[in-house]
Amino acid sequence: MTRAFLIVMDSVGIGGAPDAAEFGDAHGTDAGANTLGHIAAACAAGRAEEGRSGPLCLPVLDGLGLGAALTLASGVTAPGLGAVPQGRWGAATEVSRGKDTPSGHWELAGVPVPWDWGYFPNTVPAFPDTLVAEVCRIGGVAGILGNCHDSGTAIIDRLGAEHMQSGWPICYTSADSVFQIAAHEGSFGLDRLIALCEGLAPTLHAMKIGRVIARPFVGEPGAFSRTSNRRDFAIAPPAPTLLDWVQDAGCPTHAVGKIGDIFSHRGIGKLHKGKDDAALFDHLDRLIDTAEPGSLTFANFVEFDSLYGHRRDVSGYARALEWFDARAGAFLARLRPGDLAVFTADHGNDPTWHGTEHTRERVPVLVAGLGVGEIGPCAFVDVAASVAAHLGLPSQGPGRSFL
Ligand SMILES: O=P(O)(O)O[C@H]1O[C@H](CO)[C@@H](O)[C@H]1O
Numbered sequence: 001m002t003r004a005f006l007i008v009m010d011s012v013g014i015g016g017a018p019d020a021a022e023f024g025d026a027h028g029t030d031a032g033a034n035t036l037g038h039i040a041a042a043c044a045a046g047r048a049e050e051g052r053s054g055p056l057c058l059p060v061l062d063g064l065g066l067g068a069a070l071t072l073a074s075g076v077t078a079p080g081l082g083a084v085p086q087g088r089w090g091a092a093t094e095v096s097r098g099k100d101t102p103s104g105h106w107e108l109a110g111v112p113v114p115w116d117w118g119y120f121p122n123t124v125p126a127f128p129d130t131l132v133a134e135v136c137r138i139g140g141v142a143g144i145l146g147n148c149h150d151s152g153t154a155i156i157d158r159l160g161a162e163h164m165q166s167g168w169p170i171c172y173t174s175a176d177s178v179f180q181i182a183a184h185e186g187s188f189g190l191d192r193l194i195a196l197c198e199g200l201a202p203t204l205h206a207m208k209i210g211r212v213i214a215r216p217f218v219g220e221p222g223a224f225s226r227t228s229n230r231r232d233f234a235i236a237p238p239a240p241t242l243l244d245w246v247q248d249a250g251c252p253t254h255a256v257g258k259i260g261d262i263f264s265h266r267g268i269g270k271l272h273k274g275k276d277d278a279a280l281f282d283h284l285d286r287l288i289d290t291a292e293p294g295s296l297t298f299a300n301f302v303e304f305d306s307l308y309g310h311r312r313d314v315s316g317y318a319r320a321l322e323w324f325d326a327r328a329g330a331f332l333a334r335l336r337p338g339d340l341a342v343f344t345a346d347h348g349n350d351p352t353w354h355g356t357e358h359t360r361e362r363v364p365v366l367v368a369g370l371g372v373g374e375i376g377p378c379a380f381v382d383v384a385a386s387v388a389a390h391l392g393l394p395s396q397g398p399g400r401s402f403l
């Protein structure tokens, strides 16, 4: 019996999205945002030397077809990449109208987003008075801090001390459809922060705001750091996804990392969480031995995005890719006959691009366990159709299997 491992490298885009200009991610004759392509170019030019050195070195993912997928998506030939692929490889295009994590994951799981997400304006205040009043009522506070667009690390540096003094939660958003609350685990309390986010979620979801996110932090003024106790309260997918298709067929599902949160816990069998991507890869290494016949393991590795993409840290992103590549090699060596492993991504987050937001890009689809060959240009939903076909399940989404 077969097993499937669907592994999302969060934000590892390969450029070339046909609609990038509509998202502000291409201008004029500029080739546009290209997470992998621009990281590889920076590495080759000696501009990504912190904690690593030289051209980007990803022999395992490139051996599956990463460099070939990059060239297919965006026409870029990246220094250090471009081996003759030993896997099946393609470049996938998204149709959902958001370049956010839920849109990307749901569409990979067979369900494009049929609605326009709600967003908050990039003004101060960013939030309507009625929403602020709701935060105050549920949180038992007299006011909020922030009320603006910002980077999550910058805003705790700026407002963390005032938050500890006043007890007011720090509420902020971004270009994504999110409402985020940062609060100190000690002075405000982690359970209280999570209860506040959970209590606000129905109101925000009714506004088609995709997620309410608890962003707890610890430390003292001048030395705050976010913890791994982040919680996302996401709106539910609009239709059953690949996870439901598998579960409804009586087969086990394993969610590694934030997959459970992203799918609002629909179709999730066992949850495997961890404090960082290394701990998540330990889960994957265990599941390669223990996952049941017929099961789907769906994993998200978030640190490319959260620690390096949003922080515009090119060296850090390159380091993370090289670390991941080595772990992927050890993982793939343990695949069994009948196993399928797919490496892909949910959107881009080019660390060389302006701002601190996601970027609209195509994503790689790298498949181990199905022999060698070009999948070529494909759709996000084709990933779900292919995984379902591999597990012997009828695909219920619009995708076409590349099996
Ligand atoms: O700057 P931080 O708090 O990491 O926020 C980032 O994380 C959010 C959710 O993934 C995105 O909307 C992005 O703004």
Ligand SMILES: [Mn+2]
Pocket: 010, 011, 100, 101, 305, 346, 347
């Ligand atoms: Mn993401």
Ligand SMILES: [Mn+2]
Pocket: 101, 305, 306, 310, 358
């Ligand atoms: Mn992100």
